Amino acid sequence: MQFSFARFSYLFKLQLAANRKLYLLSMAAMAGVMLCFMFLSVFTSKNGFQFENQIDFVTVALILSGAFFASLIFTQYGDKDKRIQSILLPVSNAERLAVAVLFVFFLFPIVFLLLYFICIAIVNTVDVQVLGNRNDIYMLGGIEGQYLLMTFGLVQSVALLGAIWFRRFTFVKTIVLVCLTAIFIAGANDVINKVVVKDASAKVAGYHAKVNKLPFPVRYEIVGSSPYRSMRFSGKSEYGYYIDGSSYWLSLPDHQMLFFLIFLGLIPLFFFYVTLAKLREQQL
């Protein structure tokens, strides 16, 4: 793999200069859309633009707009004339990928969050000072912030691959690909859960009955056990209702969970590798 920082910087400058108008217009459009949505929430919601709504907004907006931006990072490969120029530019594929990663994973979120904080500061001032609502500003902290950055990284790496895998309608096709993958993972996860726990539901039911000295066994089901989360068992009554206080969580010890987190961190690297391979095999 060949890599030169000089060529990387030339390519970075070229990418910036060739798209500067598009980027500036997009930033203005993004700020406009953010302000519209935030002010709409401030004036139409009873308690203004609440903290929880800010979390939802920044999560959806960052991930969707980020995926859209990433899916267009190799847009020049979709047009024959531009493709010739791009492929024949004397840079290695590693340098191409590095510039794309810099734009998609670092510059875009920095610019997005900068715009977000400017907009939310303006909106929150109106919300608090003018309308008298008591809303704090969400600063990307807490577990939500960690999940946001993790999901952003994963979605961006898939979108980056989609940008080079598909030549036309890259965003739409990438979104379809992400949805199909998510559906597959959800389906496979459900099956894997059932295979792994086997008759654990019955054991949990027995345990619950013993600990609580209940005279009747409660039927247990796995509920909301998404990948990388603890498995949750909830007890059901004979009439099919979930019973309060009957939930149990099954979690891996921290040192075992670490392996899964490392695996999760490697997924974007896998997508980078496939992106690199696709860049290498680009032809006219």
Add this chain to the structure above:
Amino acid sequence: MIISLQHLHFHYRKAQPVLENVNLSLAPGRIYGLLGRNGAGKSSLLYQLCGLLFPTSGECKVMGYEPAKRLPAFLQQVYLLPESFHLPDMNITQYLRLFAPFYPSFDHDAFKRHLVAFEIPREQSLQALSHGEQKKVLISFALATRAKVLLMDEPTNGLDIPSKRQFRKVIAGCLEPDQCMIISTHQVKDLDSLIDEVLILEGHGILLQESVSRITEKLSFRQVMSLEESEAPIYSEGALKGYVVVAVNRQAEHSRLDMEMFFNAVMVEKEKILSLFQQ
């Protein structure tokens, strides 16, 4: 040899072969004219040489590199001027500032000289230029890269008559002994005086590769009032004043190569012409 193709095969997916068993050796310091009918595979051959397309089988070596690997060191030494192209929305100075650093041997003075020869103002926005003017900027850039292999696909398409003269003048004065230029064109009359060697692509392969001097040694190109005036004519076309004739050059007379006539003669009288050159 700067370019060497051995048993090269190429076809697009689910399609007829475009290139079959192509063997070709090209030397530096020469300008090659690549001729062929529409769809003969001229552009595909150029794309093979710069790594835009990969061979289905066979070997392709350019300056010792395998073009399909597209190593930066290789791409710095190969420049393709495509038939149609897209230039970014910026002026010529910005274009130069952004693209020239990718080519270590880029000659800024030569670029300025070529722009002056083509009468292109330097501060002009690329988008404000006509297609022909944009092409002249790209030709200037291509020559200034000092790439060892220059590939030009229909370079005179879109150029007006004075620009074609400028093009010939610029090209004639800038080829270095270590450079090789391949010009694929249908407008052969524009380039008659430039070409050192003719390559004719036909039937998915190289039908003929001959130097201009050898062609004019074997054949004479003349205009006559009647066909009886010409000895051993191989091919003729009616002209305003009589005929233009391609004949066997038995008298060792000197004539100027008419590339269009030669190409038509090869297409129509393939066997006769090829047998002449095989002698």
